[in-house]
Amino acid sequence: MANHKLAGAVGDANFYEFRRQLEYKSKMYGSSVMVVDRFFPSTKKCSKCGYKQDMPLKERTFNCGGCGLSINRDLNAALNLEHQAYPS
Numbered sequence: 001m002a003n004h005k006l007a008g009a010v011g012d013a014n015f016y017e018f019r020r021q022l023e024y025k026s027k028m029y030g031s032s033v034m035v036v037d038r039f040f041p042s043t044k045k046c047s048k049c050g051y052k053q054d055m056p057l058k059e060r061t062f063n064c065g066g067c068g069l070s071i072n073r074d075l076n077a078a079l080n081l082e083h084q085a086y087p088s
């Protein structure tokens, strides 16, 4: 939602209802939902070394300026969220 280009389209999706359903269903199946801060830089942060850099939407691969890691943008973001939820 912080990205103004996406905010209009995504705003219609009704995140409140989505989250409500997600929490309801998770409880029903004995799972849990973890929520990270909305400004957590999951796409801008290297999942290996923590280096942060700008990531325009068209960039599909995260090429780290810190350690040289080259990884799919969405996989990198998912790993960052996993590390946030389950710190080692």
Ligand SMILES: [Zn+2]
Pocket: 046, 047, 048, 049, 050, 051, 064, 065, 066, 067, 068, 069
């Ligand atoms: Zn890195």
